[in-house]
Amino acid sequence: MPEKDLEAYIEELKxxxxxxxxxxxxxxxxxxxxxxxxxxxxxxxxxxxKYESELEIIKESEMD
Known part of the structure; x- marks a missing residue:
């Protein structure tokens, strides 16, 4: 079963x-x-x- 995206979890919570x-x-x-x-x-x-971690990796790679 594929993982839901963030929007799906937010909708479920609503x-x-x-x-x-x-x-x-x-x-x-x-x-x-x-x-x-x-x-x-x-x-x-x-x-x-997970998304925050991915963004940190992108940010760090742009600084190099």
């Missing part, structure tokens, strides 16, 4: 946020969505760190 904000959500569903959100946020964070 959808989770909207669902978890509903007043009639059951606790079990909220917990499940929270776990999915934590996973999506972690993956998005790792992608951002």
């Amino acid at each position: 959808e989770i946020s909207e669902k978890i904000s509903q007043e009639d959500i059951k606790l079990a569903d909220a917990v499940t969505l929270y776990k999915k959100g934590v996973t999506a946020a972690d993956k998005a964070s790792k992608l951002l760190k």
Whole structure:
């Protein structure tokens, strides 16, 4: 299964946020969505760190 891009994780987090904000959500569903959100946020964070690292490499190579 291919890795999602950053935009897909952000969209997933928005959808989770909207669902978890509903007043009639059951606790079990909220917990499940929270776990999915934590996973999506972690993956998005790792992608951002990867991109930052790649940009640092580019920046350093331009300084040489």
